[in-house]
Amino acid sequence: MIDTQPLADKVVLVTGASRGIGYFAAREIARRGAHVIAVARTVGGLEDLDDEIRAAGGAATLVPLALRDFVEIDRLGAAIFERWGRLDGLVGNAGMLGPLTPLAHLDPKDFDKLMALNVTANYRLIRSFDLPLRKSAARRAVFLTSGVVTRAQAYWAPYTAAKSALEALVKVWAVEMASTPVRANLFNPGPLRTALRASGWPGEDPDTLQPPETAAAPIADMLAPGYVQNGAHFNLPTGETRSLIG
Numbered sequence: 460m461i462d463t464q465p466l467a468d469k470v471v472l473v474t475g476a477s478r479g480i481g482y483f484a485a486r487e488i489a490r491r492g493a494h495v496i497a498v499a500r501t502v503g504g505l506e507d508l509d510d511e512i513r514a515a516g517g518a519a520t521l522v523p524l525a526l527r528d529f530v531e532i533d534r535l536g537a538a539i540f541e542r543w544g545r546l547d548g549l550v551g552n553a554g555m556l557g558p559l560t561p562l563a564h565l566d567p568k569d570f571d572k573l574m575a576l577n578v579t580a581n582y583r584l585i586r587s588f589d590l591p592l593r594k595s596a597a598r599r600a601v602f603l604t605s606g607v608v609t610r611a612q613a614y615w616a617p618y619t620a621a622k623s624a625l626e627a628l629v630k631v632w633a634v635e636m637a638s639t640p641v642r643a644n645l646f647n648p649g650p651l652r653t654a655l656r657a658s659g660w661p662g663e664d665p666d667t668l669q670p671p672e673t674a675a676a677p678i679a680d681m682l683a684p685g686y687v688q689n690g691a692h693f694n695l696p697t698g699e700t701r702s703l704i705g
Contacts, residue, residue, distance in 0.1 A: 464492030465683045469597055470543050472496040474526060474584070475553030477504025479653040480603065480671045480678075484550055487675035488682065489517035493548065496539065498522045526553055526580035527572070536587030546591035548682040551581045551602035554621075556655050562616040570617050577621035578628070585632055598641040599682040602629050604692070606647055615659075626692075630703045633690030637704070642689045644681055645703070648674040649696035 471488050475481035477499035489495045489512040497519050499505050505521045512519045524531055539546055557573035558565065581602060592598050605622045607615055626645060633643040650656055652668040677695055680686060690704035 465685070466548070466679065467492030469493040469547035469682075470496065470539070470545065470595075471548035471550065471682060472498060472539070472546060472588070473550040473552060474498045474580075476508060477501040479655070480648055480651065480674045481550070481552040482508055483672040483675040484552065484678045485519070486511055486515075487679045488548070488550075489519060490515060491679055492517075493682075495519040496522060498524050498526070498535070499553070500525050526584075527575045529579070529583045532580065532583045533587050536591065539588075540591045540594075543591075545594040546588050547595045547597040547599070549584065549588055549592065549600040550678060550682070551584055551600070551625075553580065554603065554655070556658050557617050557621075559614040559659065561614060565617060573617050574621055574624075577618070578624045581625055582628055585628070592641050593639065596640075597682070597684045598639070599684075599686060600629075600641070600643045601646050601678055601681045602643075604645045604647050606649060606694075618659075626703070630690055634704050637689060642686065644688055644690065645692045646674070646678055646681060647692065647694045647696075649694065 466488060471493040473481055473485040473495060476485040476497035485495045485497050485508055495512065497505050497508055502523050505523060509519050509521055522535060554577045555573055558569050602625060604626055607619045608622050608626055629643050629645055636643055650668055651671050651673060652665045653671050674695060688700060690702060691700050692703050693700045
């Protein structure tokens with residue numbers, strides 16, 4: 460018999476859960492039995508997600524939070540540990556593209572803002588949830604990256620630097636976790652019909668792209684207890700997985 464709820468009784472946190480990939484990943488993770496902690500700034504999107512999850516018989520906790528508020532990330536970590544004593548899964552999905560401009564023309568405030576959300580917030584999530592993850596029997600973390608890391612594309616320097624830094628953080632953390640049951644991996648969704656993609660490629664026909672729902676099931680798969688890869692990079696467009704740590 461196929462297990463339709465492989466994440467039953469698991470507690471999984473998803474950032475950027477109010478729209479796009481994060482929204483559909485959170486919905487799918489709940490469908491597979493997990494209690495989803497949905498984090499995002501947009502309350503309306505979180506409420507829509509909650510309605511869908513509950514209508515399907517699932518459960519969610521909504522956390523309206525700007526991830527650049529690092530103190531609040533620490534408080535969230537403490538609150539989750541106090542309530543559940545563990546965290547079974549973490550999906551670091553939230554991110555921003557930032558302005559596309561020649562690097563020398565980039566406003567320092569825009570650079571700092573982008574790095575704070577795309578890099579520092581994920582470091583703070585790792586820092587705050589390291590102990591709750593270690594206390595879990597499942598212990599899976601997935602962070603979303605981008606194909607821009609492998610190429611030099613004019614005007615995309617801040618976003619490319621941010622995703623490169625995120626990959627470095629996750630890769631090193633995976634090495635540090637190698638002797639534990641914690642598994643940390645990267646997920647590249649490729650070109651999907653998201654708001655971020657539309658901002659970066661304004662002339663692109665969105666009907667030529669797959670919807671963000673396409674990423675939901677593969678992300679949920681990487682949270683399952685049976686997913687044993689660590690320090691891996693999964694590329695959705697090709698279906699290939701490669702190791703980043705040898």
